[in-house]
Amino acid sequence: MERKSNDGRINPMIIGLLLIAAGIIWGGNALGLFQVSLFFRGWWTLFILVPCLYAIIKNGPDVPNIIGLIIGILLFLSARDILPNGTLGKLIIPVILIVAGAGMLIGKKR
Structure with a gap:
């Protein structure tokens, strides 16, 4: 089975993990479970x-x-x-x- 090259694009798995992390941070902040500020x-x-x-x-x-x-x-x-x-x-x-x-x-x- 031949593996296709990524041509320098970001792996969808990385984007998915970043979106999940952002959702957890946002939700945790909204519920007052913790306070994380990315800014x-x-x-x-x-x-x-x-x-x-x-x-x-x-x-x-x-x-x-x-x-x-x-x-x-x-x-x-x-x-x-x-x-x-x-x-x-x-x-x-x-x-x-x-x-x-x-x-x-x-x-x-x-």
């Missing part, structure tokens, strides 16, 4: 960080993914009040310029 200050930055990290791991580092990763980290630090107010806006453009310039220099050496 924390800056949780939304994971929508930037995770895809950039995945692309870097899968394809190697490139300028857009590194810029996205750094911006995601800066947004996370700002959401957690680790960066003082106003610092994020001052750092985004310099970070983009530095990473783009470094990418051009590294690209020339390859």
Whole structure:
């Protein structure tokens, strides 16, 4: 019997287990059995960080993914009040310029 490849797609079993876990957590919270919160200050930055990290791991580092990763980290630090107010806006453009310039220099050496 030949086994078909998964082609990088998520296994339906994993999705099923995640849905069951989410249902148990949600139901337990609703009934007051326990209190679990999946959300924390800056949780939304994971929508930037995770895809950039995945692309870097899968394809190697490139300028857009590194810029996205750094911006995601800066947004996370700002959401957690680790960066003082106003610092994020001052750092985004310099970070983009530095990473783009470094990418051009590294690209020339390859």
